[in-house]
Amino acid sequence: MTRSILPLTGRSLRAPKSSCVFIYDDSKAPPPPFSAPQGLASGFFSKPRDFSLPNSSWGPEMMRLYEQYNSQCGEETEGGENREGPWKRLPSYNRFLKYATGGVYLSRMIHKKARLFTRNNRDQGATFEYVLFFNSEEDKCVGVFQAGHLLEGPPGHVHGGAIATMIDTVIGTHATIACGPVLTANLNINYRRPIPLGNTVLLESSVDKKEGKKVFVTCKMTSSDGSKLHTDSTALFVSIKVSQLLLGS
């Protein structure tokens, strides 16, 4: 089983191509090596919820695409052996800090009420329901996104900002896998066709090139059967040191 955990220090953030920074696979891993300061209750380090798993709000198209990719993910069999698969489901928590070594602890120390807004949804299905998969052999990332009724922009359809959010999420994750911690420097979106509320769409990203601190990524968003193009987009991400973010510089 592979597990890569982000240490919150400067340069050691990049992982070999075969592993993913910021990402670990709960399904196969022993508990992370969070070290509780003495005197704190062990419940303080409860495992964060993985929001990328199905819930009762997921409709048939969302479930179909989830199953399509999840069935191609490597996993540990009941016999304890590793089954190979080209795809990996990327767990998703409501704070990036929770990916870090000791991150559950840190997330309670630093802006403890802060939450990733795409995962700050108490009403399942009302806003962003999504799951990301990564294929390291093909260097492809896909997102399956079901748009809830609270994402309305034009009547009955998804707001362009919510669409941009999901694009940024998929390509930002892909850029992070490719280069370690990054921030979006530039995002260009061509909105080709509106997305009806409640629909499930598919996002597919590819890394075009890396140039020093820069990584260029493209993304297409289509209907769940791939027949309609909703958006095509390009983005530039620039590598940063996480310590810069935490120190506010």
Ligand SMILES: CCCCCCCCCC(=O)SCCNC(=O)CCNC(=O)[C@H](O)C(C)(C)COP(=O)(O)OP(=O)(O)OC[C@H]1O[C@@H](n2cnc3c(N)ncnc32)[C@H](O)[C@@H]1OP(=O)(O)O
């Ligand atoms: C598990 C993780 C999942 C993550 C998913 C979610 C992803 C969400 C991502 C986000 O939403 S990030 C939040 C929105 N973005 C920001 O707030 C970024 C704000 N901007 C910055 O912090 C800085 O401007 C930035 C880090 C992007 C760049 O500053 P630097 O000082 O590091 O860059 P520098 O000036 O050294 O430039 C490096 C190269 O990038 C180029 N560059 C920088 N900004 C650019 C820009 N905006 N457009 C075009 N090129 C740009 C710059 O010209 C230069 O090119 P060269 O190396 O060829 O000289």
